[in-house]
Amino acid sequence: MGHWEIFLFFLIIAFVYSSVGFGGGSSYLAVLAMYSLPYQEIRLTALICNVIVVVGGVYIYIKNKQIDWKKILPITFASVPMAYLGAILKISQETFFLILGITLVIAAVLLWVKTDVKKEENLAEASKPSILRNSFLGGGIGFLSGLVGIGGGIFLSPLLNLLKWDTPRKIAATSSVFILVNSISGIFGQMSKLSVDIDYFRILSLCLAVFAGGQIGSRMSLKWNLLVIKRMTAVLVLVAGINILIKYW
Known part of the structure:
Protein backbone atom coordinates (compact mmCIF):
# COMPACT_ATOMS: atom_id res chain seq x y z
CA MET A 1 0.00 0.00 0.00
CA GLY A 2 1.34 3.42 -0.94
CA HIS A 3 1.53 6.04 1.83
CA TRP A 4 1.75 3.40 4.55
CA GLU A 5 2.11 6.10 7.21
CA ILE A 6 -1.60 6.91 6.84
CA PHE A 7 -2.27 3.56 8.50
CA LEU A 8 -0.33 4.73 11.58
CA PHE A 9 -2.08 8.11 11.62
CA PHE A 10 -5.51 6.46 11.52
CA LEU A 11 -4.53 3.98 14.26
CA ILE A 12 -3.41 6.78 16.59
CA ILE A 13 -6.42 8.99 15.88
CA ALA A 14 -8.85 6.13 16.50
CA PHE A 15 -7.02 5.16 19.70
CA VAL A 16 -7.06 8.67 21.20
CA TYR A 17 -10.62 9.54 20.23
CA SER A 18 -12.21 6.24 21.15
CA SER A 19 -10.63 6.47 24.62
CA VAL A 20 -12.76 9.56 25.30
CA GLY A 21 -15.86 8.33 23.47
CA PHE A 22 -15.43 10.06 20.10
CA GLY A 23 -14.69 8.90 16.56
CA GLY A 24 -12.39 11.53 15.07
CA GLY A 25 -13.96 11.45 11.62
CA SER A 26 -12.86 14.98 10.76
CA SER A 27 -9.26 14.05 11.50
CA TYR A 28 -9.41 11.08 9.09
CA LEU A 29 -10.74 13.35 6.38
CA ALA A 30 -8.09 15.97 7.09
CA VAL A 31 -5.29 13.40 6.85
CA LEU A 32 -6.63 11.93 3.60
CA ALA A 33 -7.01 15.40 2.12
CA MET A 34 -3.27 16.00 2.50
CA TYR A 35 -2.48 13.23 0.02
CA SER A 36 -3.09 13.21 -3.73
CA LEU A 37 -5.61 10.37 -3.58
CA PRO A 38 -8.66 10.08 -5.86
CA TYR A 39 -11.39 12.22 -4.31
CA GLN A 40 -13.94 9.42 -4.55
CA GLU A 41 -11.63 7.21 -2.51
CA ILE A 42 -11.26 9.94 0.11
CA ARG A 43 -15.04 10.22 0.52
CA LEU A 44 -15.65 6.47 0.61
CA THR A 45 -12.83 5.82 3.10
CA ALA A 46 -13.96 8.56 5.47
CA LEU A 47 -17.56 7.35 5.43
CA ILE A 48 -16.68 3.71 6.09
CA CYS A 49 -14.35 4.72 8.94
CA ASN A 50 -17.17 6.81 10.41
CA VAL A 51 -19.39 3.74 10.56
CA ILE A 52 -16.68 1.66 12.20
CA VAL A 53 -15.90 4.17 14.93
CA VAL A 54 -19.48 5.17 15.89
CA VAL A 55 -21.42 1.91 15.68
CA GLY A 56 -20.14 0.77 19.08
CA GLY A 57 -21.03 4.10 20.67
CA VAL A 58 -24.53 4.04 19.22
CA TYR A 59 -25.06 0.56 20.66
CA ILE A 60 -24.03 1.76 24.12
CA TYR A 61 -26.28 4.82 23.91
CA ILE A 62 -29.23 2.65 22.91
CA LYS A 63 -28.46 0.14 25.63
CA ASN A 64 -28.34 2.90 28.26
CA LYS A 65 -31.55 4.48 26.91
CA GLN A 66 -29.89 7.82 26.26
CA ILE A 67 -31.48 8.37 22.84
CA ASP A 68 -34.63 10.47 22.50
CA TRP A 69 -36.07 8.97 19.32
CA LYS A 70 -38.89 11.54 19.13
CA LYS A 71 -36.34 14.33 18.73
CA ILE A 72 -33.83 12.38 16.65
CA LEU A 73 -36.19 10.98 14.00
CA PRO A 74 -37.06 14.32 12.31
CA ILE A 75 -33.35 15.09 11.94
CA THR A 76 -32.38 11.67 10.61
CA PHE A 77 -35.40 11.23 8.32
CA ALA A 78 -34.45 14.42 6.53
CA SER A 79 -30.71 13.79 6.58
CA VAL A 80 -30.59 10.24 5.19
CA PRO A 81 -32.06 10.94 1.72
CA MET A 82 -30.14 14.22 1.51
CA ALA A 83 -26.87 12.45 2.35
CA TYR A 84 -27.58 10.00 -0.46
CA LEU A 85 -28.30 12.82 -2.88
CA GLY A 86 -25.08 14.55 -1.87
CA ALA A 87 -23.12 11.35 -2.43
CA ILE A 88 -24.48 10.72 -5.93
CA LEU A 89 -24.20 14.33 -7.07
CA LYS A 90 -21.69 14.60 -9.93
CA ILE A 91 -19.02 17.19 -9.20
CA SER A 92 -15.50 17.68 -10.51
CA GLN A 93 -12.47 16.93 -8.38
CA GLU A 94 -11.61 20.65 -8.20
CA THR A 95 -15.12 21.52 -6.98
CA PHE A 96 -14.98 18.74 -4.42
CA PHE A 97 -11.71 19.94 -2.93
CA LEU A 98 -12.90 23.55 -2.82
CA ILE A 99 -16.02 22.51 -0.89
CA LEU A 100 -13.93 20.24 1.31
CA GLY A 101 -11.46 23.02 2.08
CA ILE A 102 -14.21 25.43 3.11
CA THR A 103 -15.90 22.68 5.12
CA LEU A 104 -12.71 21.87 7.04
CA VAL A 105 -12.06 25.53 7.85
CA ILE A 106 -15.59 25.95 9.23
CA ALA A 107 -15.26 22.65 11.12
CA ALA A 108 -11.99 23.86 12.67
CA VAL A 109 -13.71 26.98 13.99
CA LEU A 110 -16.55 24.91 15.48
CA LEU A 111 -14.05 22.54 17.08
CA TRP A 112 -12.07 25.40 18.63
CA VAL A 113 -15.04 27.25 20.09
CA LYS A 114 -16.24 25.81 23.36
CA THR A 115 -19.98 25.24 22.97
CA ASP A 116 -20.80 23.09 26.01
CA VAL A 117 -24.21 23.83 27.48
CA LYS A 118 -25.16 23.74 31.13
CA LYS A 119 -25.08 20.54 33.11
CA GLU A 120 -27.99 18.18 32.78
CA GLU A 121 -29.51 19.04 36.13
CA ASN A 122 -29.54 22.77 35.25
CA LEU A 123 -30.94 22.43 31.74
CA ALA A 124 -34.54 23.37 32.44
CA GLU A 125 -34.57 25.74 29.47
CA ALA A 126 -33.71 23.11 26.85
CA SER A 127 -35.28 24.11 23.58
CA LYS A 128 -38.63 22.64 22.61
CA PRO A 129 -38.47 20.24 19.66
CA SER A 130 -39.32 21.85 16.32
CA ILE A 131 -39.94 19.33 13.55
CA LEU A 132 -39.46 21.92 10.81
CA ARG A 133 -36.22 23.30 12.25
CA ASN A 134 -34.81 19.86 13.05
CA SER A 135 -35.66 18.59 9.57
CA PHE A 136 -34.10 21.61 7.87
CA LEU A 137 -30.99 21.33 10.04
CA PRO A 168 -24.79 17.27 26.50
CA ARG A 169 -25.26 13.52 26.89
CA LYS A 170 -28.39 13.45 24.71
CA ILE A 171 -26.70 15.63 22.09
CA ALA A 172 -23.69 13.29 21.99
CA ALA A 173 -26.05 10.33 21.51
CA THR A 174 -27.96 12.17 18.78
CA SER A 175 -24.73 13.07 16.96
CA SER A 176 -23.57 9.44 17.03
CA VAL A 177 -26.82 8.20 15.49
CA PHE A 178 -26.70 11.04 12.97
CA ILE A 179 -23.14 10.17 11.93
CA LEU A 180 -23.99 6.48 11.60
CA VAL A 181 -27.09 6.81 9.42
CA ASN A 182 -25.64 9.55 7.23
CA SER A 183 -22.41 7.65 6.68
CA ILE A 184 -24.31 4.50 5.67
CA SER A 185 -26.51 6.52 3.32
CA GLY A 186 -23.45 8.21 1.84
CA ILE A 187 -21.73 4.87 1.32
CA PHE A 188 -24.71 3.56 -0.67
CA GLY A 189 -24.56 6.69 -2.78
CA GLN A 190 -20.83 6.28 -3.37
CA MET A 191 -21.24 2.61 -4.26
CA SER A 192 -23.53 3.56 -7.15
CA LYS A 193 -20.68 5.23 -9.05
CA LEU A 194 -17.32 3.90 -7.92
CA SER A 195 -14.18 4.82 -9.84
CA VAL A 196 -11.68 2.29 -11.17
CA ASP A 197 -8.90 4.34 -9.56
CA ILE A 198 -9.94 3.41 -6.03
CA ASP A 199 -7.41 1.36 -4.06
CA TYR A 200 -9.64 -1.07 -2.16
CA PHE A 201 -6.70 -2.64 -0.34
CA ARG A 202 -5.78 0.75 1.10
CA ILE A 203 -9.37 1.34 2.20
CA LEU A 204 -9.49 -2.07 3.89
CA SER A 205 -6.15 -1.46 5.60
CA LEU A 206 -7.28 1.90 6.97
CA CYS A 207 -10.54 0.38 8.17
CA LEU A 208 -8.57 -2.26 10.04
CA ALA A 209 -6.37 0.46 11.55
CA VAL A 210 -9.42 2.38 12.76
CA PHE A 211 -11.02 -0.77 14.13
CA ALA A 212 -7.85 -1.81 15.99
CA GLY A 213 -7.19 1.66 17.39
CA GLY A 214 -10.81 2.08 18.39
CA GLN A 215 -11.00 -1.27 20.16
CA ILE A 216 -7.81 -0.60 22.12
CA GLY A 217 -8.74 2.96 23.03
CA SER A 218 -12.29 2.13 24.10
CA ARG A 219 -10.96 -0.43 26.58
CA MET A 220 -8.54 1.98 28.24
CA SER A 221 -9.57 4.61 30.78
CA LEU A 222 -7.02 7.26 29.78
CA LYS A 223 -7.71 10.72 31.17
CA TRP A 224 -7.14 12.86 28.09
CA ASN A 225 -8.12 16.52 28.26
CA LEU A 226 -11.05 16.60 25.82
CA LEU A 227 -10.75 20.32 25.13
CA VAL A 228 -7.06 19.93 24.27
CA ILE A 229 -7.85 17.04 21.91
CA LYS A 230 -10.59 19.06 20.20
CA ARG A 231 -8.31 22.04 19.71
CA MET A 232 -5.42 19.92 18.45
CA THR A 233 -7.86 18.45 15.95
CA ALA A 234 -9.01 21.97 15.06
CA VAL A 235 -5.43 22.92 14.18
CA LEU A 236 -4.98 19.79 12.04
CA VAL A 237 -8.29 20.35 10.26
CA LEU A 238 -7.57 24.05 9.73
CA VAL A 239 -4.13 23.39 8.24
CA ALA A 240 -5.61 20.77 5.91
CA GLY A 241 -8.45 23.07 4.88
CA ILE A 242 -6.17 26.06 4.16
CA ASN A 243 -3.73 23.85 2.25
CA ILE A 244 -6.56 22.55 0.04
CA LEU A 245 -7.91 26.05 -0.62
CA ILE A 246 -4.46 27.35 -1.58
CA LYS A 247 -4.00 24.44 -3.96
CA TYR A 248 -7.40 24.48 -5.67
CA TRP A 249 -8.71 28.05 -5.32
Missing part, protein backbone atom coordinates in the same frame (compact mmCIF):
# COMPACT_ATOMS: atom_id res chain seq x y z
CA GLY A 138 -30.65 17.58 9.48
CA GLY A 139 -31.30 17.82 5.75
CA GLY A 140 -28.73 20.55 5.17
CA ILE A 141 -25.98 18.88 7.17
CA GLY A 142 -26.90 15.50 5.67
CA PHE A 143 -26.45 16.80 2.12
CA LEU A 144 -23.05 18.25 3.00
CA SER A 145 -22.14 14.95 4.69
CA GLY A 146 -22.78 12.91 1.56
CA LEU A 147 -21.14 15.48 -0.70
CA VAL A 148 -17.88 15.75 1.25
CA GLY A 149 -17.67 12.39 3.02
CA ILE A 150 -18.18 13.33 6.66
CA GLY A 151 -20.69 12.04 9.15
CA GLY A 152 -21.96 15.51 9.97
CA GLY A 153 -21.59 15.27 13.73
CA ILE A 154 -18.84 17.87 13.73
CA PHE A 155 -21.47 20.42 12.62
CA LEU A 156 -24.56 19.02 14.31
CA SER A 157 -23.18 18.73 17.84
CA PRO A 158 -22.00 22.33 18.35
CA LEU A 159 -25.12 23.73 16.66
CA LEU A 160 -27.40 21.70 18.94
CA ASN A 161 -25.39 22.87 21.95
CA LEU A 162 -25.78 26.49 20.89
CA LEU A 163 -29.53 25.94 20.44
CA LYS A 164 -29.72 24.32 23.90
CA TRP A 165 -31.41 21.43 22.11
CA ASP A 166 -30.96 19.01 25.01
CA THR A 167 -28.42 17.85 27.59
Whole structure:
Protein backbone atom coordinates (compact mmCIF):
# COMPACT_ATOMS: atom_id res chain seq x y z
CA MET A 1 0.00 0.00 0.00
CA GLY A 2 1.34 3.42 -0.94
CA HIS A 3 1.53 6.04 1.83
CA TRP A 4 1.75 3.40 4.55
CA GLU A 5 2.11 6.10 7.21
CA ILE A 6 -1.60 6.91 6.84
CA PHE A 7 -2.27 3.56 8.50
CA LEU A 8 -0.33 4.73 11.58
CA PHE A 9 -2.08 8.11 11.62
CA PHE A 10 -5.51 6.46 11.52
CA LEU A 11 -4.53 3.98 14.26
CA ILE A 12 -3.41 6.78 16.59
CA ILE A 13 -6.42 8.99 15.88
CA ALA A 14 -8.85 6.13 16.50
CA PHE A 15 -7.02 5.16 19.70
CA VAL A 16 -7.06 8.67 21.20
CA TYR A 17 -10.62 9.54 20.23
CA SER A 18 -12.21 6.24 21.15
CA SER A 19 -10.63 6.47 24.62
CA VAL A 20 -12.76 9.56 25.30
CA GLY A 21 -15.86 8.33 23.47
CA PHE A 22 -15.43 10.06 20.10
CA GLY A 23 -14.69 8.90 16.56
CA GLY A 24 -12.39 11.53 15.07
CA GLY A 25 -13.96 11.45 11.62
CA SER A 26 -12.86 14.98 10.76
CA SER A 27 -9.26 14.05 11.50
CA TYR A 28 -9.41 11.08 9.09
CA LEU A 29 -10.74 13.35 6.38
CA ALA A 30 -8.09 15.97 7.09
CA VAL A 31 -5.29 13.40 6.85
CA LEU A 32 -6.63 11.93 3.60
CA ALA A 33 -7.01 15.40 2.12
CA MET A 34 -3.27 16.00 2.50
CA TYR A 35 -2.48 13.23 0.02
CA SER A 36 -3.09 13.21 -3.73
CA LEU A 37 -5.61 10.37 -3.58
CA PRO A 38 -8.66 10.08 -5.86
CA TYR A 39 -11.39 12.22 -4.31
CA GLN A 40 -13.94 9.42 -4.55
CA GLU A 41 -11.63 7.21 -2.51
CA ILE A 42 -11.26 9.94 0.11
CA ARG A 43 -15.04 10.22 0.52
CA LEU A 44 -15.65 6.47 0.61
CA THR A 45 -12.83 5.82 3.10
CA ALA A 46 -13.96 8.56 5.47
CA LEU A 47 -17.56 7.35 5.43
CA ILE A 48 -16.68 3.71 6.09
CA CYS A 49 -14.35 4.72 8.94
CA ASN A 50 -17.17 6.81 10.41
CA VAL A 51 -19.39 3.74 10.56
CA ILE A 52 -16.68 1.66 12.20
CA VAL A 53 -15.90 4.17 14.93
CA VAL A 54 -19.48 5.17 15.89
CA VAL A 55 -21.42 1.91 15.68
CA GLY A 56 -20.14 0.77 19.08
CA GLY A 57 -21.03 4.10 20.67
CA VAL A 58 -24.53 4.04 19.22
CA TYR A 59 -25.06 0.56 20.66
CA ILE A 60 -24.03 1.76 24.12
CA TYR A 61 -26.28 4.82 23.91
CA ILE A 62 -29.23 2.65 22.91
CA LYS A 63 -28.46 0.14 25.63
CA ASN A 64 -28.34 2.90 28.26
CA LYS A 65 -31.55 4.48 26.91
CA GLN A 66 -29.89 7.82 26.26
CA ILE A 67 -31.48 8.37 22.84
CA ASP A 68 -34.63 10.47 22.50
CA TRP A 69 -36.07 8.97 19.32
CA LYS A 70 -38.89 11.54 19.13
CA LYS A 71 -36.34 14.33 18.73
CA ILE A 72 -33.83 12.38 16.65
CA LEU A 73 -36.19 10.98 14.00
CA PRO A 74 -37.06 14.32 12.31
CA ILE A 75 -33.35 15.09 11.94
CA THR A 76 -32.38 11.67 10.61
CA PHE A 77 -35.40 11.23 8.32
CA ALA A 78 -34.45 14.42 6.53
CA SER A 79 -30.71 13.79 6.58
CA VAL A 80 -30.59 10.24 5.19
CA PRO A 81 -32.06 10.94 1.72
CA MET A 82 -30.14 14.22 1.51
CA ALA A 83 -26.87 12.45 2.35
CA TYR A 84 -27.58 10.00 -0.46
CA LEU A 85 -28.30 12.82 -2.88
CA GLY A 86 -25.08 14.55 -1.87
CA ALA A 87 -23.12 11.35 -2.43
CA ILE A 88 -24.48 10.72 -5.93
CA LEU A 89 -24.20 14.33 -7.07
CA LYS A 90 -21.69 14.60 -9.93
CA ILE A 91 -19.02 17.19 -9.20
CA SER A 92 -15.50 17.68 -10.51
CA GLN A 93 -12.47 16.93 -8.38
CA GLU A 94 -11.61 20.65 -8.20
CA THR A 95 -15.12 21.52 -6.98
CA PHE A 96 -14.98 18.74 -4.42
CA PHE A 97 -11.71 19.94 -2.93
CA LEU A 98 -12.90 23.55 -2.82
CA ILE A 99 -16.02 22.51 -0.89
CA LEU A 100 -13.93 20.24 1.31
CA GLY A 101 -11.46 23.02 2.08
CA ILE A 102 -14.21 25.43 3.11
CA THR A 103 -15.90 22.68 5.12
CA LEU A 104 -12.71 21.87 7.04
CA VAL A 105 -12.06 25.53 7.85
CA ILE A 106 -15.59 25.95 9.23
CA ALA A 107 -15.26 22.65 11.12
CA ALA A 108 -11.99 23.86 12.67
CA VAL A 109 -13.71 26.98 13.99
CA LEU A 110 -16.55 24.91 15.48
CA LEU A 111 -14.05 22.54 17.08
CA TRP A 112 -12.07 25.40 18.63
CA VAL A 113 -15.04 27.25 20.09
CA LYS A 114 -16.24 25.81 23.36
CA THR A 115 -19.98 25.24 22.97
CA ASP A 116 -20.80 23.09 26.01
CA VAL A 117 -24.21 23.83 27.48
CA LYS A 118 -25.16 23.74 31.13
CA LYS A 119 -25.08 20.54 33.11
CA GLU A 120 -27.99 18.18 32.78
CA GLU A 121 -29.51 19.04 36.13
CA ASN A 122 -29.54 22.77 35.25
CA LEU A 123 -30.94 22.43 31.74
CA ALA A 124 -34.54 23.37 32.44
CA GLU A 125 -34.57 25.74 29.47
CA ALA A 126 -33.71 23.11 26.85
CA SER A 127 -35.28 24.11 23.58
CA LYS A 128 -38.63 22.64 22.61
CA PRO A 129 -38.47 20.24 19.66
CA SER A 130 -39.32 21.85 16.32
CA ILE A 131 -39.94 19.33 13.55
CA LEU A 132 -39.46 21.92 10.81
CA ARG A 133 -36.22 23.30 12.25
CA ASN A 134 -34.81 19.86 13.05
CA SER A 135 -35.66 18.59 9.57
CA PHE A 136 -34.10 21.61 7.87
CA LEU A 137 -30.99 21.33 10.04
CA GLY A 138 -30.65 17.58 9.48
CA GLY A 139 -31.30 17.82 5.75
CA GLY A 140 -28.73 20.55 5.17
CA ILE A 141 -25.98 18.88 7.17
CA GLY A 142 -26.90 15.50 5.67
CA PHE A 143 -26.45 16.80 2.12
CA LEU A 144 -23.05 18.25 3.00
CA SER A 145 -22.14 14.95 4.69
CA GLY A 146 -22.78 12.91 1.56
CA LEU A 147 -21.14 15.48 -0.70
CA VAL A 148 -17.88 15.75 1.25
CA GLY A 149 -17.67 12.39 3.02
CA ILE A 150 -18.18 13.33 6.66
CA GLY A 151 -20.69 12.04 9.15
CA GLY A 152 -21.96 15.51 9.97
CA GLY A 153 -21.59 15.27 13.73
CA ILE A 154 -18.84 17.87 13.73
CA PHE A 155 -21.47 20.42 12.62
CA LEU A 156 -24.56 19.02 14.31
CA SER A 157 -23.18 18.73 17.84
CA PRO A 158 -22.00 22.33 18.35
CA LEU A 159 -25.12 23.73 16.66
CA LEU A 160 -27.40 21.70 18.94
CA ASN A 161 -25.39 22.87 21.95
CA LEU A 162 -25.78 26.49 20.89
CA LEU A 163 -29.53 25.94 20.44
CA LYS A 164 -29.72 24.32 23.90
CA TRP A 165 -31.41 21.43 22.11
CA ASP A 166 -30.96 19.01 25.01
CA THR A 167 -28.42 17.85 27.59
CA PRO A 168 -24.79 17.27 26.50
CA ARG A 169 -25.26 13.52 26.89
CA LYS A 170 -28.39 13.45 24.71
CA ILE A 171 -26.70 15.63 22.09
CA ALA A 172 -23.69 13.29 21.99
CA ALA A 173 -26.05 10.33 21.51
CA THR A 174 -27.96 12.17 18.78
CA SER A 175 -24.73 13.07 16.96
CA SER A 176 -23.57 9.44 17.03
CA VAL A 177 -26.82 8.20 15.49
CA PHE A 178 -26.70 11.04 12.97
CA ILE A 179 -23.14 10.17 11.93
CA LEU A 180 -23.99 6.48 11.60
CA VAL A 181 -27.09 6.81 9.42
CA ASN A 182 -25.64 9.55 7.23
CA SER A 183 -22.41 7.65 6.68
CA ILE A 184 -24.31 4.50 5.67
CA SER A 185 -26.51 6.52 3.32
CA GLY A 186 -23.45 8.21 1.84
CA ILE A 187 -21.73 4.87 1.32
CA PHE A 188 -24.71 3.56 -0.67
CA GLY A 189 -24.56 6.69 -2.78
CA GLN A 190 -20.83 6.28 -3.37
CA MET A 191 -21.24 2.61 -4.26
CA SER A 192 -23.53 3.56 -7.15
CA LYS A 193 -20.68 5.23 -9.05
CA LEU A 194 -17.32 3.90 -7.92
CA SER A 195 -14.18 4.82 -9.84
CA VAL A 196 -11.68 2.29 -11.17
CA ASP A 197 -8.90 4.34 -9.56
CA ILE A 198 -9.94 3.41 -6.03
CA ASP A 199 -7.41 1.36 -4.06
CA TYR A 200 -9.64 -1.07 -2.16
CA PHE A 201 -6.70 -2.64 -0.34
CA ARG A 202 -5.78 0.75 1.10
CA ILE A 203 -9.37 1.34 2.20
CA LEU A 204 -9.49 -2.07 3.89
CA SER A 205 -6.15 -1.46 5.60
CA LEU A 206 -7.28 1.90 6.97
CA CYS A 207 -10.54 0.38 8.17
CA LEU A 208 -8.57 -2.26 10.04
CA ALA A 209 -6.37 0.46 11.55
CA VAL A 210 -9.42 2.38 12.76
CA PHE A 211 -11.02 -0.77 14.13
CA ALA A 212 -7.85 -1.81 15.99
CA GLY A 213 -7.19 1.66 17.39
CA GLY A 214 -10.81 2.08 18.39
CA GLN A 215 -11.00 -1.27 20.16
CA ILE A 216 -7.81 -0.60 22.12
CA GLY A 217 -8.74 2.96 23.03
CA SER A 218 -12.29 2.13 24.10
CA ARG A 219 -10.96 -0.43 26.58
CA MET A 220 -8.54 1.98 28.24
CA SER A 221 -9.57 4.61 30.78
CA LEU A 222 -7.02 7.26 29.78
CA LYS A 223 -7.71 10.72 31.17
CA TRP A 224 -7.14 12.86 28.09
CA ASN A 225 -8.12 16.52 28.26
CA LEU A 226 -11.05 16.60 25.82
CA LEU A 227 -10.75 20.32 25.13
CA VAL A 228 -7.06 19.93 24.27
CA ILE A 229 -7.85 17.04 21.91
CA LYS A 230 -10.59 19.06 20.20
CA ARG A 231 -8.31 22.04 19.71
CA MET A 232 -5.42 19.92 18.45
CA THR A 233 -7.86 18.45 15.95
CA ALA A 234 -9.01 21.97 15.06
CA VAL A 235 -5.43 22.92 14.18
CA LEU A 236 -4.98 19.79 12.04
CA VAL A 237 -8.29 20.35 10.26
CA LEU A 238 -7.57 24.05 9.73
CA VAL A 239 -4.13 23.39 8.24
CA ALA A 240 -5.61 20.77 5.91
CA GLY A 241 -8.45 23.07 4.88
CA ILE A 242 -6.17 26.06 4.16
CA ASN A 243 -3.73 23.85 2.25
CA ILE A 244 -6.56 22.55 0.04
CA LEU A 245 -7.91 26.05 -0.62
CA ILE A 246 -4.46 27.35 -1.58
CA LYS A 247 -4.00 24.44 -3.96
CA TYR A 248 -7.40 24.48 -5.67
CA TRP A 249 -8.71 28.05 -5.32
